[in-house]
Amino acid sequence: MKAIAITAPNQLELIEIADPTPGNSEVVVEVAAVGICGTDLHIFEGEFAPKLPIVPGHEMSGEVVAIGSAVKGIKLGDQVAIDPSLHCGECFYCRRARGNLCENWNALGVTFPGAAAQYLLSPQKNIHKLPSRVDLKSAALIEPLSCAVRGFDQLPRNPGSHYLIYGSGTMGLMMAELARINGAASVSIVDLNLDKLKTATILGFTNTAQSADQFDQPRGFDVVIDCTGVTAAIKDGLKHVMPGGTFLQFGVASEGAKVEIEPFWIYNKEITIVGSMAVLHSFDRAVELFSSGVLNAEVMISDRYPLDKYKDALLAFKSGQGRKTIVLPN
Amino acid sequence: MKALLLSAIDQIAVSDQPIPNPEPGKSVIKVLASGLCGTDRHIYKGEYPSSKPVILGHEFGGVVDSASPDSKFSEGDLVSVDPNIVCGKCSDCLAGRTAFCPSLTALGVNINGGFAQYALVPNTQLYKVSNGLNPLHLAFIEPTACCIRGLDIAQMQGGEKVAVLGGGVMGQIMVQLSKLANAAQITMVTRQKARRELSTSLGATDSVDPQDKNFESKLQNYDIVFECAGVVETFNLAQKIARRGGSIVVLGLTPEKTMVEFNPFQLVVNELRIQGSFLNPLTQRRAADLVDSAKLQLDPLISRTLTLPEVPEILDKPPGQGDIKYVVVP
Numbered sequence: 001m002k003a004i005a006i007t008a009p010n011q012l013e014l015i016e017i018a019d020p021t022p023g024n025s026e027v028v029v030e031v032a033a034v035g036i037c038g039t040d041l042h043i044f045e046g047e048f049a050p051k052l053p054i055v056p057g058h059e060m061s062g063e064v065v066a067i068g069s070a071v072k073g074i075k076l077g078d079q080v081a082i083d084p085s086l087h088c089g090e091c092f093y094c095r096r097a098r099g100n101l102c103e104n105w106n107a108l109g110v111t112f113p114g115a116a117a118q119y120l121l122s123p124q125k126n127i128h129k130l131p132s133r134v135d136l137k138s139a140a141l142i143e144p145l146s147c148a149v150r151g152f153d154q155l156p157r158n159p160g161s162h163y164l165i166y167g168s169g170t171m172g173l174m175m176a177e178l179a180r181i182n183g184a185a186s187v188s189i190v191d192l193n194l195d196k197l198k199t200a201t202i203l204g205f206t207n208t209a210q211s212a213d214q215f216d217q218p219r220g221f222d223v224v225i226d227c228t229g230v231t232a233a234i235k236d237g238l239k240h241v242m243p244g245g246t247f248l249q250f251g252v253a254s255e256g257a258k259v260e261i262e263p264f265w266i267y268n269k270e271i272t273i274v275g276s277m278a279v280l281h282s283f284d285r286a287v288e289l290f291s292s293g294v295l296n297a298e299v300m301i302s303d304r305y306p307l308d309k310y311k312d313a314l315l316a317f318k319s320g321q322g323r324k325t326i327v328l329p330n
Numbered sequence: 331m332k333a334l335l336l337s338a339i340d341q342i343a344v345s346d347q348p349i350p351n352p353e354p355g356k357s358v359i360k361v362l363a364s365g366l367c368g369t370d371r372h373i374y375k376g377e378y379p380s381s382k383p384v385i386l387g388h389e390f391g392g393v394v395d396s397a398s399p400d401s402k403f404s405e406g407d408l409v410s411v412d413p414n415i416v417c418g419k420c421s422d423c424l425a426g427r428t429a430f431c432p433s434l435t436a437l438g439v440n441i442n443g444g445f446a447q448y449a450l451v452p453n454t455q456l457y458k459v460s461n462g463l464n465p466l467h468l469a470f471i472e473p474t475a476c477c478i479r480g481l482d483i484a485q486m487q488g489g490e491k492v493a494v495l496g497g498g499v500m501g502q503i504m505v506q507l508s509k510l511a512n513a514a515q516i517t518m519v520t521r522q523k524a525r526r527e528l529s530t531s532l533g534a535t536d537s538v539d540p541q542d543k544n545f546e547s548k549l550q551n552y553d554i555v556f557e558c559a560g561v562v563e564t565f566n567l568a569q570k571i572a573r574r575g576g577s578i579v580v581l582g583l584t585p586e587k588t589m590v591e592f593n594p595f596q597l598v599v600n601e602l603r604i605q606g607s608f609l610n611p612l613t614q615r616r617a618a619d620l621v622d623s624a625k626l627q628l629d630p631l632i633s634r635t636l637t638l639p640e641v642p643e644i645l646d647k648p649p650g651q652g653d654i655k656y657v658v659v660p
Contacts, residue, residue, distance in 0.1 A: 098575045243430040244422075249597045255595050261592055266605075268583075272603065275596075275602055277601045
């Protein structure tokens with residue numbers, strides 16, 4: 001089969017390797033779509049360094065084409081999405097149901113071969129079946145949605161809350177959709193890029209601005225979510241948290257980033273500042289939400305590339321202009 | 331009557347004031363005990379806003395001396411006072427966020443408080459305790475209520491590793507509350523030896539002197555860190571010693587405009603939670619019942635009792651080595 005291999009920092013190749021064959025509890029999926037995410041770019045640029053070479057791709061969907069002898073409940077032809085997380089199940093955090101903090105963390109597309117290939121080998125337990133009404137080529141959105149659901153699990157999720165979201169890209173818009181279905185009183189979105197704000201408007205989010213000061217919310221917002229990881233946005237976002245409110249750090253900042261805060265304010269206004277890491281018991285719910293149509297895939301996915309243009313897809317993603325970029329390997 | 335009147339920043343003196351008369355909805359309390367709190371020192375130095383002139387003292391209780399005709403209390407009842415008066419009608423109050431009521435006022439801060447022989451107190455602020463309670467313990471009910479708020483925010487389930495930063499009265503009560511909440515390990519971190527020894531006699535399983543070489547290596551992987559010192563060093567330490575997925579609860583009052591840094595990358599990767607705990611919203615009843623139940627050891631926390639004329643000199647200098655709580659007996 002054809003696959004993409006990142007062989008060294010800033011180097012990738014289209015390679016020809018043997019088709020995977022399933023072990024007893026494994027499943028082979030013909031990849032329908034694989035999404036590009038910041039993690040892929042970090043691996044490509046050598047900032048996040050698993051063992052190279054690696055076949056990237058951890059946001060994925062496809063059709064089951066081979067199953068191992070011990071696999072139950074999955075059959076050939078099933079449409080599936082795949083949770084990339086390979087939690088060890090044995091460490092301190094796994095045994096505390098915090099597998100996203102696993103001490104022996106691995107993931108398909110990061111430390112094991114991923115879906116930037118015609119076929120993907122996955123453990124059975126990572127496979128989630130999709131209803132037939134789901135468009136398989138859009139279902140690569142389920143994995144980022146499952147991260148957003150984890151982020152929401154860190155929030156109080158009180159109906160009638162006012163939400164402020166920094167970043168009108170894929171993740172910001174997913175957060176906005178989750179806020180809406182969680183009974184938000186209002187959802188406001190900040191982005192410096194006017195084109196990105198236009199996308200929010202297309203999805204029905206009319207409170208958009210290039211600066212949060214433009215929103216009429218004098219007491220601040222119950223929930224502020226940063227989906228940018230940019231320190232200037234984080235600093236600004238903290239200023240707009242209502243007393244008793246919550247700030248969710250969802251965007252991944254650079255490793256040494258520092259943001260100043262005032263402990264008196266955290267104490268005196270009972271502010272909660274919390275982080276959210278990857279996926280935790282949230283993939284199945286993302287499948288349900290995606291299948292129920294919570295995301296408008298036509299709007300969320302802006303670019304599609306064939307497998308041999310994987311590098312172009314990465315660079316298009318890096319330019320930051322579009323929304324979700326996906327690669328269709330078959 | 332004798333009362334301690336703050337007339338301006340840095341100006342406080344005992345003066346003769348008229349004994350208040352009961353009014354509709356307000357009863358007169360003969361003050362039996364009134365705790366001196368770090369906030370009083372902050373107010374005295376102008377670091378925390380207050381009205382002037384005002385009688386300070388917000389941690390107090392006493393005996394009902396003359397009840398208003400509409401009061402459910404009888405003369406001779408022993409009562410604790412919740413100093414924080416809220417409207418009960420605004421959206422924050424109705425949502426249970428009474429500490430953020432826009433019309434919040436406080437006895438001993440904006441209205442005459444408990445550093446006096448008598449105090450006029452709204453009946454809504456009175457919480458009856460049994461007449462057999464040591465009257466000095468009345469001074470501990472308000473700080474206990476603030477600590478219960480912190481415990482609620484920490485959402486302890488039992489079996490946790492808890493670190494308490496700061497060996498003052500809040501820290502010593504948090505040690506005891508953590509023990510009552512079935513913490514597996516409770517580590518007190520404070521500079522004064524006497525305070526460390528006190529904490530281990532009250533339920534801390536171990537204690538660490540932050541002046542020791544390599545002390546940080548002894549402090550690892552805490553599920554919950556209670557920041558009860560209100561200084562930059564402890565705020566930073568809390569971020570270092572919290573476990574991945576752990577919580578930091580900020581109970582300490584750091585002076586306004588003091589800034590610290592946090593790392594948004596670590597917040598995400600470690601799923602940390604930083605939360606403020608302010609005042610005693612709706613926890614005074616539980617605190618009064620807990621103190622009344624004698625489950626807390628309070629006598630070891632009383633360093634000294636003071637008469638009113640002794641207070642100004644005490645406010646002028648930092649607390650003595652090993653001292654925890656001064657209780658004013660007017």
